[in-house]
Amino acid sequence: MSGVNITIKDVARRANVSVATVSRALNGHENVTEAVRQRVFSAAHELRYSPHHAARSLSSRRTRTIGVVLPDLYGEFFSELMRGIDQVARERGLHLLVSSYHGNPEEQGVALRAMRGRVDGLLVMSPYLDNVDGLADNLSHSMPAVLLNTHLPGAGIPTLSIDNYGGARTLMRHLIESGYRRIAFIAGPEDNFDAHERLRGYGDAIAEALPDAKPWILPGDFDEASGHRAGRELLASKQRPDAVFAANDMMALGCLFAFNQAGLQVPGDVALAGFDDIPLSRYVHPSLTTMRVDITEFGGRALRALLDRPEQDDATVPTEILLAPELIVRESTRAEAPRQARTDSS
Amino acid sequence: MSGVNITIKDVARRANVSVATVSRALNGHENVTEAVRQRVFSAAHELRYSPHHAARSLSSRRTRTIGVVLPDLYGEFFSELMRGIDQVARERGLHLLVSSYHGNPEEQGVALRAMRGRVDGLLVMSPYLDNVDGLADNLSHSMPAVLLNTHLPGAGIPTLSIDNYGGARTLMRHLIESGYRRIAFIAGPEDNFDAHERLRGYGDAIAEALPDAKPWILPGDFDEASGHRAGRELLASKQRPDAVFAANDMMALGCLFAFNQAGLQVPGDVALAGFDDIPLSRYVHPSLTTMRVDITEFGGRALRALLDRPEQDDATVPTEILLAPELIVRESTRAEAPRQARTDSS
DNA sequence: CTGAAAGCGCTTACAG
DNA sequence: CTGAAAGCGCTTACAG
Numbered sequence: 246m247s248g249v250n251i252t253i254k255d256v257a258r259r260a261n262v263s264v265a266t267v268s269r270a271l272n273g274h275e276n277v278t279e280a281v282r283q284r285v286f287s288a289a290h291e292l293r294y295s296p297h298h299a300a301r302s303l304s305s306r307r308t309r310t311i312g313v314v315l316p317d318l319y320g321e322f323f324s325e326l327m328r329g330i331d332q333v334a335r336e337r338g339l340h341l342l343v344s345s346y347h348g349n350p351e352e353q354g355v356a357l358r359a360m361r362g363r364v365d366g367l368l369v370m371s372p373y374l375d376n377v378d379g380l381a382d383n384l385s386h387s388m389p390a391v392l393l394n395t396h397l398p399g400a401g402i403p404t405l406s407i408d409n410y411g412g413a414r415t416l417m418r419h420l421i422e423s424g425y426r427r428i429a430f431i432a433g434p435e436d437n438f439d440a441h442e443r444l445r446g447y448g449d450a451i452a453e454a455l456p457d458a459k460p461w462i463l464p465g466d467f468d469e470a471s472g473h474r475a476g477r478e479l480l481a482s483k484q485r486p487d488a489v490f491a492a493n494d495m496m497a498l499g500c501l502f503a504f505n506q507a508g509l510q511v512p513g514d515v516a517l518a519g520f521d522d523i524p525l526s527r528y529v530h531p532s533l534t535t536m537r538v539d540i541t542e543f544g545g546r547a548l549r550a551l552l553d554r555p556e557q558d559d560a561t562v563p564t565e566i567l568l569a570p571e572l573i574v575r576e577s578t579r580a581e582a583p584r585q586a587r588t589d590s591s
Numbered sequence: 592m593s594g595v596n597i598t599i600k601d602v603a604r605r606a607n608v609s610v611a612t613v614s615r616a617l618n619g620h621e622n623v624t625e626a627v628r629q630r631v632f633s634a635a636h637e638l639r640y641s642p643h644h645a646a647r648s649l650s651s652r653r654t655r656t657i658g659v660v661l662p663d664l665y666g667e668f669f670s671e672l673m674r675g676i677d678q679v680a681r682e683r684g685l686h687l688l689v690s691s692y693h694g695n696p697e698e699q700g701v702a703l704r705a706m707r708g709r710v711d712g713l714l715v716m717s718p719y720l721d722n723v724d725g726l727a728d729n730l731s732h733s734m735p736a737v738l739l740n741t742h743l744p745g746a747g748i749p750t751l752s753i754d755n756y757g758g759a760r761t762l763m764r765h766l767i768e769s770g771y772r773r774i775a776f777i778a779g780p781e782d783n784f785d786a787h788e789r790l791r792g793y794g795d796a797i798a799e800a801l802p803d804a805k806p807w808i809l810p811g812d813f814d815e816a817s818g819h820r821a822g823r824e825l826l827a828s829k830q831r832p833d834a835v836f837a838a839n840d841m842m843a844l845g846c847l848f849a850f851n852q853a854g855l856q857v858p859g860d861v862a863l864a865g866f867d868d869i870p871l872s873r874y875v876h877p878s879l880t881t882m883r884v885d886i887t888e889f890g891g892r893a894l895r896a897l898l899d900r901p902e903q904d905d906a907t908v909p910t911e912i913l914l915a916p917e918l919i920v921r922e923s924t925r926a927e928a929p930r931q932a933r934t935d936s937s
Numbered sequence: 938c939t940g941a942a943a944g945c946g947c948t949t950a951c952a953g
Numbered sequence: 954c955t956g957a958a959a960g961c962g963c964t965t966a967c968a969g
Contacts, residue, residue: 252945264947265948265957268947269948278955281954295704295707295708296946298707298708300645300948301948303643304947304961305948305949319671320670331691343689345677347681359641359686361596502874528844529874530876598961598963611964612938615964618964624938627938642963649947649964650945708947
């Protein structure tokens with residue numbers, strides 16, 4: 246059913262040359278007479294010939310395809326990430342074979358192994374703190390790879406990461422400088438590397454800048470429903486926080502929703518901030534203060550790092566690159582009457 | 592640099608069988624002794640063997656990969672679409688080769704042709720009204736395909752579409768039944784098929800239900816900025832509409848933003864509705880009335896339609912399937928004091 | 938049940 | 954500059 250396909254032989258016959266010559270002409274090799282090249286091109290065009298990819302990559306050992314293995318394909322983050330990767334892939338004439346493993350480490354292994362013979366290199370994101378061994382096992386085998394937001398120390402694989410720790414500290418500094426003192430934190434998934442780093446940033450900031458305060462941490466899992474739950478929990482607490490820092494924007498929005506429903510004013514009654522700067526953050530009311538992560542750029546840089554990687558043996562290459570997020574101050578932390586910082590904790 | 596790779600020969604040698612047997616064992620063919628199968632499996636496992644995909648698909652003529660060619664990869668819509676496609680692909684053990692052509696018809700052709708020998712079937716979305724010939728040219732060649740939201744009459748290619756026309760009429764019926772009479776429409780891109788159908792639904796609804804009114808159409812291009820512009824234009828008009836129907840949610844949100852900035856109350860001063868039900872729509876204030884399109888389901892059904900397609904020669908198969916969107920009434924069209932329908936236009 | 942061999946459609950040294 | 958031929962790593966009739 247898959248139809249009769251035109252092969253390089255048909256083109257050769259029509260152009261009256263050998264298949265070798267067709268191959269050379271079509272691949273733009275130098276050593277082909279202009280006249281012959283023309284004949285080949287018209288023959289190929291007339292026959293609507295298009296090279297068979299599997300055959301080509303089997304003999305040339307190149308696929309011109311990059312494998313992208315992600316935890317998921319869904320949502321703003323992955324959408325922007327794919328966009329950035331895709332842009333660079335197009336610039337370089339590369340294809341993208343995507344695979345998501347839905348948070349299942351076993352599936353991740355399957356996905357990774359299935360890439361053999363299909364791709365020239367791999368972009369892998371695995372934001373888990375355990376699965377380290379599994380990942381290392383499925384990666385170390387002769388395929389260039391770049392890791393994204395992935396904690397895999399010692400494997401020597403180039404890694405690009407958002408500076409989640411530094412970003413959380415920057416945001417905390419902003420809150421503290423704005424006079425907030427009772428700052429609650431809605432955490433992300435326990436096993437998530439980014440979440441872990443953001444939490445660490447929050448904890449260290451509290452310890453250093455507000456030594457009298459104890460960290461106030463609510464559980465969450467990065468989705469808006471858990472932010473909503475955390476928001477309700479905060480509403481029910483005897484003494485409310487004066488600011489809430491959610492480990493990502495989706496949870497911040499869920500929390501905002503809970504506050505709205507309860508009639509609580511943001512930032513008047515309580516300030517709120519998130520992390521990621523998803524597009525929504527600009528549009529909700531009040532607009533959300535957050536740490537902007539340029540995910541599109543992040544994806545693009547990852548692919549470039551993979552493609553432009555220096556020779557394996559160049560030991561001077563940094564193995565980890567950190568991208569700093571940017572503080573975006575919006576209405577949700579701009580109280581009309583900003584509180585005064587207490588003098589005892591400047 | 593690509594490293595030493597283990598081939599089927601290495602496995603054969605280690606298991607002391609022929610490559611043919613290895614192939615059969617690994618592919619789960621019946622005719623292999625259990626003992627031999629075991630030997631082959633352990634050998635393969637010990638060597639961390641993983642079959643070379645290009646070789647396999649060159650000889651078997653199957654790739655176990657589906658090509659997905661979309662206008663873009665970015666944004667909520669494509670994200671959800673990919674999610675739906677991906678879910679089904681996983682169920683069936685298929686890979687996805689994605690390609691977006693960024694609205695460029697030429698690139699679309701390149702992308703389509705590049706799929707040869709890489710995929711067993713194609714999912715193609717091409718929401719343009721012109722490019723019909725180019726698309727037909729690049730499709731008709733012996734590759735099973737399913738079209739998504741694509742207008743390509745006469746090519747006999749199965750097509751799945753959102754019922755944009757019917758959806759627009761449903762929404763208009765809701766607005767009219769709610770008592771709104773001066774209903775403006777923010778249109779989508781001129782060349783876009785979905786936009787065209789939604790506009791047609793609006794026009795027909797006005798003509799039939801409000802024969803005294805003339806259509807009031809503002810240009811837009813589906814992004815939030817154009818909705819914002821349209822909103823400002825409406826604010827400047829001498830007599831404001833009592834309701835605005837934007838051809839998609841993003842524009843509705845841009846419009847809402849403009850109204851908010853101007854201090855206009857929605858729905859008190861003017862009602863507002865969109866199309867798509869993007870997640871944001873539930874969270875803005877006021878929440879947005881819209882037509883819900885289950886895009887994830889849409890993507891999943893498209894892939895299923897491709898995989899479960901009956902034999903080519905079965906003429907009883909419908910070539911076009913329409914998916915009806917669902918009306919979601921939220922705050923943005925729920926005026927506190929609903930207007931009375933004028934008796935002359937019940 | 939198992940093996941030897943042909944063949945999938947290309948690319949690429951190797952000759953000329 | 955061009956061609957004949959080997960080879961990429963598999964699968965699959967064809968024998969046995």
